[in-house]
Every structure is written in structure tokens, then in C-alpha cells.
Amino acid sequence: MKKPYLLFEFQNEQGNIEPLAFSEPVRILQTRELSEVPSIIEEIDQATERGYYAAGFVSYEAAPAFHPEMKTREIASLPLLWFGIYKNPDVRKESLSDSDTYSVGDWKLTGSPAHYQNGIASIKNTIAEGHTYQVNYTERLHADFSGSDFAFYRQLARNQQAGYGAYLNIGDYSILSASPELFFKVQNGKLTTKPMKGTAPRGRTLDEDKMHIAKLRASEKERAENLMIVDLLRNDMSRLAKRGSVKVDKLFEVETYPTVHQMTSTITAELTPALTMMDWFKALFPCGSITGAPKISTMETIAALESTPREVYCGAIGYITPAKDAVFSVPIRTVVVDKETNRARYGVGGGVTWDSTSEGEFKELQTKAEVLTTRRPEFELLESLKLENGMYPLQSYHMKRLLDSAAYFNFRTDEAAISAKLAELAKEFPRGTFKLRFLLSRSGEFTVEAQETAPITGPVHCSLADAAIDSGNPFLYHKTTSRQVYEQAAETMSADAFSVLLWNERQELTEFAIGNLSVEKDGEFFTPPVSCGLLPGTFRQQLLDAGEIKEKIIRRDELEDYDAVWFINSVRGWLRVEMI
Structure with a gap:
């Protein structure tokens, strides 16, 4: 693909995904030099003021451009900042195919598990010395890659069912982000952030999920982690907000994804007028959920301990409209494919506090990396009901199982519509014995087929x-x-x-x-x-x-x-x- 292609699959306030694609840039703005970041951001502001859209990403290592005292490692390959300027989003439907094949080799840690666990011990010493309260410590995984990176993105998005998916093909690199985390959203003068801190594994059933969720909500460690980041972001947002308008709307919510449960909180504020992109990023970047607290001293610890740069991982991916509305994600659950070397890399980690254990943190790392290797198929929920002389002997049992599985897999359901359809079929077949095959799709659509059955005499x-x-x-x-x-x-x-x-x-x-x-x-x-x-x-x-x-x-x-x-x-x- 010669021209860059950007696809954002961000959720709206109703939780529905609204795809937005960009493929015809009038200009591309990018740099690997920290000194050029402010001037490029000023150009982005000027472009949106003239009625253009801007879409792209900011790497984690761009942070010193906003605050020179922030420490990061040197950028390796990706630009510090990359944005396309566009007249409009694409009006045509997505042109890429997710039916192509791809191959991914075994994912391997850049360092050893022992190195990662030694880092945990070092962080706890730093906490004991009073330099930090919490450190978001991360590692990199690498693997050989060949084939369609877009098909791999589709699989990641299916595995994660994330609210902030993005596919950015910028030429030499493709960024495949299945992030569940909002960095910030600006809409009609309102600023929203939704930090994500606190993780628990999925269960095999809805009941097991409920136990994991209850344990996550009750965990003092996870709540303390989340609250620490909430306080950090409230402070960051106050630099942009009208006095007294910063509010924590939701605290310690748990969101469920295919491989993990995540604890989130939602913070909102009313923005002061005439703010620029530079103002936003100077106040908020990088997101506190992927640094720790306090931000500046903790970033110094991260730079000393992590052996490779984060790049777009833990940076920001998003777009700005001519109306100065904007949505940016925190690029976690994000793969970068290097097309020259045919290698893929993935960042993963978690928040380390005084109560953390090296074993627990490494297990969390493994849980968050499951999105890479799981190949979750597209499927429907299925029920096989017996209809005998116009009656369903086990209808309530079937309905409970269906609703439990729908909740587990996040399928939409309309119980009243399903019951009405079953009642209609019962009237249609008042005599005889039938097997009903009921199929429910993720969107809530369902089909029912009836087939007459003959008795089987055992054995x-x-x-x-x-x-x-x-x-x-x-x-x-x-x-x-x-x-x-x-x-x-x-x-x-x-x-x-x-x-x-x-x-x-x-x-x-x-x-x-x-x-x-x-x-x-x-x-x-x-x-x-x-x-x-x-x-x-x-x-x-x-x-x-x-x-x-x-x-x-x-x-x-x-x-x-x-x-x-x-x-x-x-x-x-x-x-x-x-x-x-």
C-alpha cells in the first residue's frame, strides 16, 4: 500500500463503534526530532482551524517536547509524531479485506522473566525510598510476522472487543491497536478521561466471572492503584478546566473484555475557551495510567529500568475534527509491524505498587498478552429446544443459559422478542415433537428453525x-x-x-x-x-x-x-x- 491508510473504530457515548477512515492526505506531518514537535503541533492546529481533519499518533518518547524534565529513552524507529491532514474522512466503505492470511511466530520477551522480576524488586526499593508511589512497568514481546497485517488487526480486535481499535498503515510500519482505554475526549467544550487500572482474568462461566469481578472490586491494591491515577488525572485536567468543574463521574467500574476484566474510572471537566492541541498534550501527556505517580519522577524510573523505547505503545492515537472535537486512545494492546524486517512487537505491563509481587505482576503480563495468541472465532449462541405438542418442557432453563452466555460473551439480547417468537412457533406446531435450532448473533439478531424428530430407542x-x-x-x-x-x-x-x-x-x-x-x-x-x-x-x-x-x-x-x-x-x- 503506497498511500497511508488510517482506520479508527472508536466507540461513541452509547458504546457503539463508529468507524472513521482516512486515505487521501493532503499533507503528512512527522518528525523524529523533539525540537520539531511543537511546531508540527502548531501546524496541526492551523490545519484544523482551516477546516481540515488531522489523524495520527504521538509516541511516548515525545513527552519531553511538552515537559523537558520528563525522561524517556531515545526513540528507535517510529516517528515521535505522525499526522495526516485530510479534507474529509472516507465516505466509501472499508476497502481492505480481513479474509487474507497471516502468520505470527512465537512471541518472546525482549528480556528474561528474571530480568522483569528483578525490575519489580528495584521498583519496590524506589517506592521505599519515597521517589514514587506507583510505576507502570512494561516489557516488549517480539515475533516474526508475514502476511496481511490488516487481517491480524481484525483478529486482535475480535479477541479484545475493544472500544478504541485503530489500524494505521503509514508505509514502512503498520500499527494494530485493539486498545480498550480512552486517553481523552474533547466534545462540545467538555473533556473526558477514563483511566484504566486494575486487572483480573476472565472466568470460564458467568458465575466464575462474577467471582473474579467481586475480587477485583474488593482488592485494596487494585483500588489504590486506580485511585492514585484518578487523583493524578484530576490534577492534570485542572490545568485545562474551568474552576471547580473537574468531577469523578464513575469510580471503580469494572469493564469486561474477552480475556480480562479491567477497573476503570471516568473523570469529566468543562474546558476553558480557546485551548490548542499543545495545551491538551502539555497538560495530559503521557496518560498517567501508563506512567504512575508522581508522573515526572516515575518516568525517570521507567527510563532507567525499561531496556527499549515504548514508541506508540503508551503514547496516543486519535484524530481532531475541524470543530476542535478530538478523541485519543491510550495505545495499549497494540502491535507494531515493521515491514522491512518482517517483525512484530508488542508492549505489555502493569502498575507496580508496594503491595505488588513479582509473580503476580508477571502473571498479569501474561494475561494481557493472551490477546496475541487467542484466535477467537466468529460464532453464534445456540440453543436446541424440544417442542412437544405446542409446549417447551425446559424453556426457562434454555432462556437462563442463553442469557448467561450472552452476558458472558457480550451479545445483545431481546428476551421479549425471543419469547414472542417461541410462542409463535408453538402455535404453528401444536402437535408432534420437534427440535428447534435457535441461533443468536452478537448484534442480537436471531433465527429459529424447526425440524420434526423421530424417537430413538436405546441402547x-x-x-x-x-x-x-x-x-x-x-x-x-x-x-x-x-x-x-x-x-x-x-x-x-x-x-x-x-x-x-x-x-x-x-x-x-x-x-x-x-x-x-x-x-x-x-x-x-x-x-x-x-x-x-x-x-x-x-x-x-x-x-x-x-x-x-x-x-x-x-x-x-x-x-x-x-x-x-x-x-x-x-x-x-x-x-x-x-x-x-
Whole structure:
């Protein structure tokens, strides 16, 4: 691609993504010299005053251009600042394809884990000496890269489902940012910041998520980290605000993303008139959430400890309109692809306080890097309901499971519309037994198909899977169209088998590929607990609620000790199984 192409996928106040693309710059402004940064920013201001848009990025190492006392490492390859000047955003739809392929090698730390953990110890000494309260300490990961960087961006954005995604192809480099964090927003004279501090891993189910969120909200360490940055940003914003207008609108909120939960707070202020881009960046840059507090002395610690420059990572990515409205993200969860060397780099880290442990911080680093290696597919939520003589025997169980999974994966739902559609189909098929296949998309759209079913008389033949499943895979706990685990297991089963019985890495039996497992011993019935790695079936749950079955771990080598093996699901009920 010869011309730069910039795509911003920032969310609006309603939480909806509003894509904005720029592809025909009338001018490109960039520099690697600190002394030139102020004059270029002045040119950007002049361009927007003449009715142009400005879009691009500012690297972290540009900070001394706004405050010479701020210490950073020397910039390595990316410009300190890069902005295109545009007459208008693109009116045509996105021209790039995300169906192209790409390949990423193994991601490796620039330094060793021991080096990172030694840095944590050094920071705690610095805190003890009173030079800082909190340090945002980061590392770099590197990997070989080939293929379509835009397809990689699309995968990162899908993995992260971030509110501030951006793809910037500036020629020799492409910046792929799946950032969840707003740096600042200027709109109609109002300034908004939303610092992000405090992290917890995702659970496998909605209930596990609720436990992680509750633990995050209750964590004194995470709350102290967040509050420290809130106080820092309130002070920064006061330099731009009308007296008394700086307010903390929301404190210690938790936002959920595909791989992590993040604690955020929202701060707003009314701006004094006639402020410039230089005013904004002099007051706010770099964002306090990615430095620590106090900002200047902490940046000195960062420069001494981090072995490589951050560049656009932890800088700012965004655009300014002719109306002097602006939106900039904090480029975390951001990959830079160097097209000359075919290498990709990624910055990652977290806030270190006196209460931090080297093990805990390194684990957080690994959690935040999961966005790089996860290949989250596009999928729909799925429910298979039995419709018998115009009635749904387990409708409330299906609806609860669907709504729980929708909340877990952040799918939109309209419960009333779904219920109305099911009622309509019940009237359409008042006699007979049908299997309804219900599919729900991320946007909340749904389809339902009805297929008449014939009864199956047992016993049915089932075989044991050849390989273990990973009980940490969240897709095992939710009924979706992403069924690779089940399809792979089914490929190895006997030709005359009805289904395949799965087992996990601990040699525990879990479920059949299309139903739950129950075993019988001396007139009692047992089923594996969901924590083994299985779908919480609706019929299974009804049987548990009624006390007809109990949960129990069933080991693979114990199966022959039971009197009978049963296949259970909402459509087929109970089917006796003969293992082959």
C-alpha cells in the first residue's frame, strides 16, 4: 500500500463503534526530532482551524517536547509524531479485506522473566525510598510476522472487543491497536478521561466471572492503584478546566473484555475557551495510567529500568475534527509491524505498587498478552429446544443459559422478542415433537428453525475420545456454533457410534459431544460437575434441581465400575449407552 491508510473504530457515548477512515492526505506531518514537535503541533492546529481533519499518533518518547524534565529513552524507529491532514474522512466503505492470511511466530520477551522480576524488586526499593508511589512497568514481546497485517488487526480486535481499535498503515510500519482505554475526549467544550487500572482474568462461566469481578472490586491494591491515577488525572485536567468543574463521574467500574476484566474510572471537566492541541498534550501527556505517580519522577524510573523505547505503545492515537472535537486512545494492546524486517512487537505491563509481587505482576503480563495468541472465532449462541405438542418442557432453563452466555460473551439480547417468537412457533406446531435450532448473533439478531424428530430407542453405541480436552477452554461451558473441540473428537469415533465421550487433562470424564453424561450405581445416578469442562445441559440441570441425579467426578478408568451409562439431553431425554 503506497498511500497511508488510517482506520479508527472508536466507540461513541452509547458504546457503539463508529468507524472513521482516512486515505487521501493532503499533507503528512512527522518528525523524529523533539525540537520539531511543537511546531508540527502548531501546524496541526492551523490545519484544523482551516477546516481540515488531522489523524495520527504521538509516541511516548515525545513527552519531553511538552515537559523537558520528563525522561524517556531515545526513540528507535517510529516517528515521535505522525499526522495526516485530510479534507474529509472516507465516505466509501472499508476497502481492505480481513479474509487474507497471516502468520505470527512465537512471541518472546525482549528480556528474561528474571530480568522483569528483578525490575519489580528495584521498583519496590524506589517506592521505599519515597521517589514514587506507583510505576507502570512494561516489557516488549517480539515475533516474526508475514502476511496481511490488516487481517491480524481484525483478529486482535475480535479477541479484545475493544472500544478504541485503530489500524494505521503509514508505509514502512503498520500499527494494530485493539486498545480498550480512552486517553481523552474533547466534545462540545467538555473533556473526558477514563483511566484504566486494575486487572483480573476472565472466568470460564458467568458465575466464575462474577467471582473474579467481586475480587477485583474488593482488592485494596487494585483500588489504590486506580485511585492514585484518578487523583493524578484530576490534577492534570485542572490545568485545562474551568474552576471547580473537574468531577469523578464513575469510580471503580469494572469493564469486561474477552480475556480480562479491567477497573476503570471516568473523570469529566468543562474546558476553558480557546485551548490548542499543545495545551491538551502539555497538560495530559503521557496518560498517567501508563506512567504512575508522581508522573515526572516515575518516568525517570521507567527510563532507567525499561531496556527499549515504548514508541506508540503508551503514547496516543486519535484524530481532531475541524470543530476542535478530538478523541485519543491510550495505545495499549497494540502491535507494531515493521515491514522491512518482517517483525512484530508488542508492549505489555502493569502498575507496580508496594503491595505488588513479582509473580503476580508477571502473571498479569501474561494475561494481557493472551490477546496475541487467542484466535477467537466468529460464532453464534445456540440453543436446541424440544417442542412437544405446542409446549417447551425446559424453556426457562434454555432462556437462563442463553442469557448467561450472552452476558458472558457480550451479545445483545431481546428476551421479549425471543419469547414472542417461541410462542409463535408453538402455535404453528401444536402437535408432534420437534427440535428447534435457535441461533443468536452478537448484534442480537436471531433465527429459529424447526425440524420434526423421530424417537430413538436405546441402547445407543458410543465410543471414548482418543485425546483429552482442555477444561480451561471457555467454549466448553457455553452452547455455541464454535464446535471445533466436538468435531475433532467425533472424527475419531467408530463409524457406527451415536456419539463420542470426552475426557479432560485430569483423566476425568466430562460429556458426550451432543449430550451430557450420567452413570448409574446401585440405583443412584451421577453426572460430572461443570468444572470438569462441560456444557451445563438444561435437562441435566432440571434433574439436579429435582434431586434425581448428583454431581460427582467420574474418572476415565472408573467407567466400567458403574452399572449403567446414560446419555441425557433436552431433546432425547434418557438414552442407555453401550460403550464400544
